[in-house]
Amino acid sequence: MPLALSYTEGVLTPEAGLRAGRKITEAFLKWHGLADNSAMSSNVTMQIQSLPKTGALSGGKPVEAVWLECKTPSFAFADREVQVGFFKEATEIISDEARGNVPRERIFSNVVHTVDGTWNFDGKAMTNAQLNAEIARG
Template identity: 70%
Template sequence: MPLALNYTEGVLTEEAGRLAGKKITDAFLKWHGLAGNAVMTPNVTMQIQALPHGGALSGGEPVKGAWLECKTPSFALADRDIQVGFFKEATDIIADAAEGRLPREKIWSNLVHTVDGTWNLDGEAMTNQQLSERLAKG
């Protein structure tokens, strides 16, 4: 499940970005009851990218910020308590990593659910049912 953390240069250090990515990955697994799951753990990936100054806009104007995007099957992050808990924890992680350089209102996040049958593990497109069965083995 690819997660992506983008932030404008200077908001996080490179090391802080990596550490935040690790903590967000761990939080994602925890909130889904999958911490340590042998199937899911290596399949929650994180892309981390620093954007150049002027490389992000808010209201059409340059902005310093951070963005977390999660792409998951439709059954992940579907429960409201998990949504609220995970995105709050992820925002806290990013805010802490920024060490005061980024106000919470400049941290945005979202979720994109994939179409059933398009999730790919080990080169195989899987339905939600197939993916759930694979996860149960982990």
């Protein structure tokens, strides 16, 4: 499940972005009950990208901010407790790693759900049922 962490230059250092990415990945696995699941731990990936100061806009004007996007099957984030808990923890991680370089109101996050049958594990398009079977195998 690809996670993407993007931020404008200066908000995070490259090292802080790497630490935040690792911690957010761990939090994602924890909140979904998959921390010890070998099938999932290798398939939750994180892309970390620093954007130039002119590479992000809010209201059409340059903005310094952080964005976290999670691309998941439709059954992920179905539980409200997981939604609230994960994004609270992810925001804390980002805020801590930014060390005051970005206010909380400039930390944005969202989830994009994939179409059932289009999830790719090991080079094979899988349905939600097939993916759940892989997860159950651990």
